[in-house]
Amino acid sequence: MDLYAALGLAQEPFSTTADPAFMYASAEHREALLRLQLSLRQRRGLNVVIGDIGVGKTTLCRKLYDEIAREDGYVIRVVDDPSFRSEFQFMNYLLHTFGVPRQGRSGYDFKECFRKFLLDMVEKGQTPILLIDEGQILSPAILEMIRMFLNFETDKFKLLQLVIFAQLELLERLRARRNFMDRIALRYILNPLQEHEVAEMIAFRLGVAGYQGERPLFTDDAIHAIYEATGGLPRPITMLCHNALEYLVLNERGAVDAEVVERCVEREAAFAAVPVA
Ligand SMILES: Nc1ncnc2c1ncn2[C@@H]1O[C@H](COP(=O)(O)OP(=O)(O)OP(=O)(O)O)[C@@H](O)[C@H]1O
Ligand SMILES: [Mg+2]
Incomplete structure (x- = not known):
């Protein structure tokens, strides 16, 4: 399954490479x-x-x-x-x-x-x-x-x-x-992004990736949860958004809301907590 085609995107919006084309001008x-x-x-x-x-x-x-x-x-x-x-x-x-x-x-x-x-x-x-x-x-x-x-x-x-x-x-x-x-x-x-900039960065990256849908893919609550979880740092934001979109498609949900974000954050926390022998 092509994750991004399923969302109407031409390319991956939240890759973690430092591509200047995806740089939102905070x-x-x-x-x-x-x-x-x-x-x-x-x-x-x-x-x-x-x-x-x-x-x-x-x-x-x-x-x-x-x-x-x-x-x-x-x-x-x-x-x-x-x-x-x-x-x-x-x-x-x-x-x-x-x-x-x-x-x-x-x-x-x-x-x-x-x-x-x-x-x-x-x-x-x-x-x-x-x-x-x-x-x-x-x-x-x-x-x-x-x-x-x-x-x-x-x-x-x-x-x-x-x-x-x-x-x-x-x-x-x-x-x-x-x-x-x-x-x-x-x-x-x-310095990291402010909360309103997190929303703008996400919208910008989705736009560059070709999103033209009417409905926002991330709710306001989701943006707030992303900001809280990442402190406004672009790499954690990018990774969290990537995981959230994947969750969205795999679970056939309409938009990323705060609950989806929480699920993704919990999953990462569980991974970080696995004891290393
Ligand atoms: N202004 C921005 N707009 C959109 N995405 C950004 C922005 N700044 C960084 N990113 C994204 O965040 C991720 C990390 O960015 P980058 O590699 O530039 O960070 P860094 O400060 O060099 O990290 P490190 O300290 O590990 O070297 C990349 O995926 C990049 O696309
Ligand atoms: Mg670097």
Whole structure:
């Protein structure tokens, strides 16, 4: 049985991949996106976006990438997994991803190659940008390197623009490093959705998936229950909505109401409570 066809949908509305096409522009996401775009245009250097697990950082990162990549004058790259084991490995990665020819063999040589590349780009009117997701796993040595890149500058601006997206634990670590903290041009804490935004996000995702039905698939009570159960965090919301729609179809109910949501929440709680030997 095709679950979504049964609901009149063209595609899955609540997949948990970070697809920017499914990003509902919440007040938080919209503000973060605008401020990041402004900061990148002004070439202010380092920007850090911090948020809880599943709040939408990767989605925002991909959306920012899409927006910037559409414009002229930017050379933008994304690091999805910054678990570099050494400074040398990170430097190598940067040269490779930006397509910089290597000269020399030492870490120092590579750093110089990269600096010259950045200068060259800027002289050609291009702005190099590096987006780093999963920033909480950056090692102290790589953080130190990032700080060092901020010394690459002209009189007016930084040569390399950076955005780090990270879970809250990075904030703790950065607080212990004043010299890093002081150099962040834009700090943004991405907060969960408010209750009315949960309703809008669900309607938005159903719309993108092709829902054109007259009746709402989720009642107001259901939305309230979803908000209460998830605290407004998009990933738990997405997973709960997925389970609720499945329940709806399998049990031939007309709409997701608070009771359906409760059933799904209880099922998940039971799963979480299974003792692990
Ligand atoms: N603004 C949004 N509108 C609609 N869906 C969203 C939004 N933000 C996040 N989501 C959905 O929530 C899920 C988790 O998002 P994402 O992977 O971006 O979170 P994250 O903050 O990167 O999580 P983690 O801390 O685990 O890396 C995805 O399914 C994504 O589609
Ligand atoms: Mg993520």
